[in-house]
Amino acid sequence: MTRGSLSCNMAAGSLPVALLVLLSRVSGFPLGQEEPKLTCGYESCHATKPNMLNVHLVPHTHDDVGWLKTVDQYYYGDRNDIQHAGVQYILDSVVDQLLKNPDRRFIYVETAFFYRWWKQQSPSMQQTVKELVNEGRLEFVNGGWCMSDEATTHYSAVIDQMTMGLRFLNETFGPCGRPRVAWHIDPFGHAREHASMFAQMGYDGFFFGRLDYQDRTRRQSAREQELLWRASDSLEPPMADLFTGILPNGYNPPEGFCWDQSCDDPPIRDDPDLEDYNVDDVVRRFLAIANHQAKVYKTNHIIMTMGSDFQYENANLWYKNLDKLIRYVNAQQADGVGVNVLYSTPSCYLQELHRANLTWALKTDDFFPYADAAHDYWTGYFTSRPALKRYERISNSNLQTCNQLEVLGGPVSRNGPFGKADSQTMKEAMAVAQHHDAVSGTEKQHVANDYARRLASGWQHCQVVVSNSLSALSGSSAERIYCDRLNISVCPLTESSEKFSVHVYNPLARPVTWPVRLPVNGSSYDVSDAEGRSVDCQVVPVSAQTAAVRRSRGFAVNELVFQAQAPPLGFTTYSVSLLRDGPPPASTQRRVPAAIQNQFLRVTFDPDTGLLSSLTNLETKRTIKLTQNFYWYNASDGHNSESDQPSGAYIFRPNSSTPFIISKTAKTESVQTPVLQEVRQWFAPWVSQVVRLHRDSRALELEWTVGPLPISDDLGKEVITRLDTSIKTSEYFYTDSNGREVLQRKKDFRPTWKLRQSEPIAGNYYPINSRAFIKDDVDQLTVVTDRSQGGGSIQNGSLEIMLHRRLLHDDVRGVAEPLNETSSVFPDGLVVRGRLLLSLDRPPSAADAHRPLAQQVVLQPTLTFTDGDLHPDTRLEFSGLQAALPPAVHLLTLTQWDEDSVLLRLEHQFQSGESKRNSGPVTVNLQKLFSTLEVLGGSELNLSANQWKDEMTRFHWTPQTGEEPLLKTLGDPSAWEVTLRPMEIRTFLLRVRLR
Numbered sequence: 001m002t003r004g005s006l007s008c009n010m011a012a013g014s015l016p017v018a019l020l021v022l023l024s025r026v027s028g029f030p031l032g033q034e035e036p037k038l039t040c041g042y043e044s045c046h047a048t049k050p051n052m053l054n055v056h057l058v059p060h061t062h063d064d065v066g067w068l069k070t071v072d073q074y075y076y077g078d079r080n081d082i083q084h085a086g087v088q089y090i091l092d093s094v095v096d097q098l099l100k101n102p103d104r105r106f107i108y109v110e111t112a113f114f115y116r117w118w119k120q121q122s123p124s125m126q127q128t129v130k131e132l133v134n135e136g137r138l139e140f141v142n143g144g145w146c147m148s149d150e151a152t153t154h155y156s157a158v159i160d161q162m163t164m165g166l167r168f169l170n171e172t173f174g175p176c177g178r179p180r181v182a183w184h185i186d187p188f189g190h191a192r193e194h195a196s197m198f199a200q201m202g203y204d205g206f207f208f209g210r211l212d213y214q215d216r217t218r219r220q221s222a223r224e225q226e227l228l229w230r231a232s233d234s235l236e237p238p239m240a241d242l243f244t245g246i247l248p249n250g251y252n253p254p255e256g257f258c259w260d261q262s263c264d265d266p267p268i269r270d271d272p273d274l275e276d277y278n279v280d281d282v283v284r285r286f287l288a289i290a291n292h293q294a295k296v297y298k299t300n301h302i303i304m305t306m307g308s309d310f311q312y313e314n315a316n317l318w319y320k321n322l323d324k325l326i327r328y329v330n331a332q333q334a335d336g337v338g339v340n341v342l343y344s345t346p347s348c349y350l351q352e353l354h355r356a357n358l359t360w361a362l363k364t365d366d367f368f369p370y371a372d373a374a375h376d377y378w379t380g381y382f383t384s385r386p387a388l389k390r391y392e393r394i395s396n397s398n399l400q401t402c403n404q405l406e407v408l409g410g411p412v413s414r415n416g417p418f419g420k421a422d423s424q425t426m427k428e429a430m431a432v433a434q435h436h437d438a439v440s441g442t443e444k445q446h447v448a449n450d451y452a453r454r455l456a457s458g459w460q461h462c463q464v465v466v467s468n469s470l471s472a473l474s475g476s477s478a479e480r481i482y483c484d485r486l487n488i489s490v491c492p493l494t495e496s497s498e499k500f501s502v503h504v505y506n507p508l509a510r511p512v513t514w515p516v517r518l519p520v521n522g523s524s525y526d527v528s529d530a531e532g533r534s535v536d537c538q539v540v541p542v543s544a545q546t547a548a549v550r551r552s553r554g555f556a557v558n559e560l561v562f563q564a565q566a567p568p569l570g571f572t573t574y575s576v577s578l579l580r581d582g583p584p585p586a587s588t589q590r591r592v593p594a595a596i597q598n599q600f601l602r603v604t605f606d607p608d609t610g611l612l613s614s615l616t617n618l619e620t621k622r623t624i625k626l627t628q629n630f631y632w633y634n635a636s637d638g639h640n641s642e643s644d645q646p647s648g649a650y651i652f653r654p655n656s657s658t659p660f661i662i663s664k665t666a667k668t669e670s671v672q673t674p675v676l677q678e679v680r681q682w683f684a685p686w687v688s689q690v691v692r693l694h695r696d697s698r699a700l701e702l703e704w705t706v707g708p709l710p711i712s713d714d715l716g717k718e719v720i721t722r723l724d725t726s727i728k729t730s731e732y733f734y735t736d737s738n739g740r741e742v743l744q745r746k747k748d749f750r751p752t753w754k755l756r757q758s759e760p761i762a763g764n765y766y767p768i769n770s771r772a773f774i775k776d777d778v779d780q781l782t783v784v785t786d787r788s789q790g791g792g793s794i795q796n797g798s799l800e801i802m803l804h805r806r807l808l809h810d811d812v813r814g815v816a817e818p819l820n821e822t823s824s825v826f827p828d829g830l831v832v833r834g835r836l837l838l839s840l841d842r843p844p845s846a847a848d849a850h851r852p853l854a855q856q857v858v859l860q861p862t863l864t865f866t867d868g869d870l871h872p873d874t875r876l877e878f879s880g881l882q883a884a885l886p887p888a889v890h891l892l893t894l895t896q897w898d899e900d901s902v903l904l905r906l907e908h909q910f911q912s913g914e915s916k917r918n919s920g921p922v923t924v925n926l927q928k929l930f931s932t933l934e935v936l937g938g939s940e941l942n943l944s945a946n947q948w949k950d951e952m953t954r955f956h957w958t959p960q961t962g963e964e965p966l967l968k969t970l971g972d973p974s975a976w977e978v979t980l981r982p983m984e985i986r987t988f989l990l991r992v993r994l995r
């Protein structure tokens with residue numbers, strides 16, 4: 001039962017009061033029962049000494065949720081021939097050692113592993129662990145399912161994976177299981193949007209290990225390794241303020257103090273009667289390191305991370321030596337040494353920093369790109385494994401559809417005509433895929449395959465949910481067929497059937513128009529919509545490039561194209577039937593057309609080269625020069641005069657700043673019809689593109705197909721597409737942060753330190769998660785991507801995006817494999833296909849175009865098919881909403897939480913000042929949202945749904961600017977009417993009932 005259980009069948013007028021009561025009610029223990037005294041969290045910290053240097057020793061393990069081994073192999077300690085690592089033994093051993101000495105502390109981070117372990121423990125062991133947690137001896141930090149990557153993840157999937165991990169911790173351990181600190185010790189650069197999300201999830205502070213080496217040097221001398229990150233331009237401070245600390249040694253122990261079984265440092269030999277007594281030496285070395293470290297931090301507290309990758313499998317080694325270290329160093333206090341060593345946790349350390357009551361440097365940009373040396377920019381992984389990156393992104397879309405339909409269809413979705421299933425498998429697969437060696441593309445090949453397999457299996461489960469739900473909502477139990485390879489024109493049903501239906505489910509809370517493109521073998525079809533009206537459609541020949549990519553997996557000669565219009569959070573149905581004597585398919589022309597155009601855009605081509613030459617917005621009457629072509633950088637093989645760093649899965653290091661052009665001209669073929677116009681460009685056997693304009697589209701589509709990248713010349717290749725325009729960019733360009741707020745970038749520049757640029761290309765690359773743009777006073781060209789990619793603006797007016805990489809050398813960051821992807825279908829190297837959507841706007845209103853466009857690519861319609869005629873009683877159209885949400889509001893989450901409640905997240909999808917029309921506050925009535933769900937009660941939660949909003953308190957931190965945050969409480973008009981301000985996400989648990 002949720003907190004909303006008190007309400008709510010009253011008359012409309014009294015509802016707000018009822019909900020207000022709910023919103024302020026404190027959850028807790030049944031009346032008359034004492035709340036057990038818990039001393040976890042800040043209260044359980046060991047005492048420190050105000051007049052000494054306090055050294056916080058933090059025993060920890062860093063357990064990658066897949067990297068060199070799969071997540072399951074890591075859990076069991078399987079395949080120790082690849083890497084010696086077994087998380088189950090780590091947790092066994094640590095719990096055992098914690099029980100031996102109540103002073104000892106341990107933190108655990110990755111809930112994906114902890115959950116696996118917990119399920120296998122006996123009730124008495126579970127009880128023991130609960131006591132350790134309740135006493136603060138075992139503390140969870142971060143607590144998401146994994147430690148997500150920050151450069152290549154989308155906020156929607158990050159919020160989901162954090163929610164899943166934190167929910168398990170809350171439900172298992174209650175308030176003592178709630179992490180106070182976010183902990184991203186390994187991700188390779190840090191996104192501002194992650195900081196913003198962590199702040200909204202209620203964390204008091206954040207620690208990480210990796211930042212640019214030049215930035216670190218400056219921060220050390222300025223004592224700015226601890227700072228206040230103001231992570232949003234739109235959210236009112238301190239909503240997105242996050243205290244951020246940079247760890248002293250990555251996440252490793254100081255040199256000479258690694259006592260894991262995987263390390264070789266000398267143990268503390270403290271029996272004076274035995275050989276090699278070394279206590280004096282150990283104490284002397286430790287004090288030297290501590291005093292040195294204290295010089296680069298602000299307070300008389302410092303932190304040392306005592307652990308590393310998969311350490312503590314035999315925790316006795318660590319703890320036995322740490323016990324002694326603490327005892328012998330602190331014994332020196334009697335002789336006047338002012339150093340106090342203690343077992344601690346990140347939150348205990350954070351509490352001391354907070355007590356110091358200082359002011360902290362304010363930061364408003366991000367920590368990209370990350371370089372650990374002059375020629376070692378970790379900007380390759382922004383693009384590494386582009387096929388996995390796309391599969392992860394579309395899997396998120398599928399999961400959101402699955403979640404929504406699980407709610408809208410009711411219990412029959414989980415147990416219906418097509419079987420029993422739920423969204424949990426897909427949720428876990430997506431959560432694991434957010435790990436910083438998963439979607440980042442920095443894992444071994446067999447591990448990448450495992451992530452993809454998990455997503456595929458999750459989607460299998462979700463297909464049952466979707467089929468059950470759609471069957472309930474439409475009243476038709478016809479079998480649903482899924483075609484996941486429409487992008488390469490493969491769908492056995494549409495290829496052979498003469499009559500079938502296409503069901504288009506739209507997961508967005510506003511209607512969408514979406515181009516449907518189906519492989520067919522007939523030459524003429526009738527397509528009619530849910531009202532029985534004929535829809536304009538077109539049959540076009542399958543291109544030679546598409547036939548080449550699909551290899552032997554399909555045989556359609558044509559594609560049927562039409563524009564589908566689907567209602568908000570709902571579906572519509574199109575019936576397709578083969579016409580015996582209809583018009584023939586569109587013919588293709590060899591000659592490049594001078595232009596293609598629809599009512600919104602006009603695109604011209606250079607008749608000599610076949611390349612794009614200009615783009616015009618016909619509404620604003622603005623034209624820019626636009627040429628676009630494909631190039632490749634020659635990846636460094638490590639044999640280079642300046643550095644021996646090769647390009648690899650993590651690192652981008654071209655051998656030269658001038659990329660090779662693949663072809664100066666494109667062979668072309670065009671199709672021009674009233675429904676769509678496309679120019680198919682062929683650059684090389686491994687590079688082709690379709691420039692496509694749909695009839696009602698305000699965006700130009702560039703569908704690129706790249707691969708297999710040739711390597712017979714023994715040169716690693718990193719392929720880019722480059723748009724060169726007449727826009728006067730003055731070295732600036734813009735990229736999104738995890739798909740949300742946009743950050744300004746400038747060539748060879750960092751906002752908070754003076755950059756010495758040593759890699760003119762790689763050092764100017766940034767992550768692009770969903771969009772990038774270039775602009776001047778009059779024109780803005782926005783490029784919306786279909787997955788995370790890396791890119792930069794190296795020349796004025798130019799924007800380049802890296803599409804695919806094939807490399808022949810490992811980049812010596814541990815993965816120990818070159819990034820050289822092949823598969824059984826593509827033994828000669830992966831072929832990758834994707835889309836860029838281009839929109840040309842006037843800068844003040846550009847967001848009105850690119851925000852909805854990007855959401856439409858992130859949450860794309862899910863198509864299902866049924867063969868033959870539908871039963872006449874079938875419901876052909878449905879919307880789960882009473883009305884479309886206002887343009888500024890995005891429905892981010894709708895998912896079943898428990899039997900009778902659902903989790904809802906509403907998001908204001910514009911930044912403040914970004915749009916004249918859409919950047920204002922907007923109010924939504926929760927009770928008037930759904931068409932088929934009655935909302936009985938509700939409560940508001942923090943972003944990660946593990947704390948009631950009204951119980952959320954965070955440490956207050958003061959920036960050096962001295963200014964005090966406004967702390968305005970911005971009320972809602974009434975309890976059911978909630979107001980969203982720019983970039984705000986609000987999370988609700990709603991008790992609902994199907995009407």
Ligand SMILES: *[C@@H]1O[C@H](CO)[C@@H](O)[C@H](O)[C@H]1NC(C)=O
Pocket residue numbers: 357
């Ligand atoms: C923190 O510092 C401020 C300004 O220096 C001071 O007014 C305040 O009393 C201090 N608070 C505590 C708890 O020491």
Ligand SMILES: *[C@@H]1O[C@H](CO)[C@@H](O)[C@H](O)[C@H]1NC(C)=O
Pocket residue numbers: 027170171172174941945946947948
């Ligand atoms: C946390 O878990 C407890 C125990 O299961 C539950 O009663 C409470 O509602 C949960 N809190 C939140 C915010 O979900």
Ligand SMILES: [Zn+2]
Pocket residue numbers: 062063064186187436
């Ligand atoms: Zn890691």
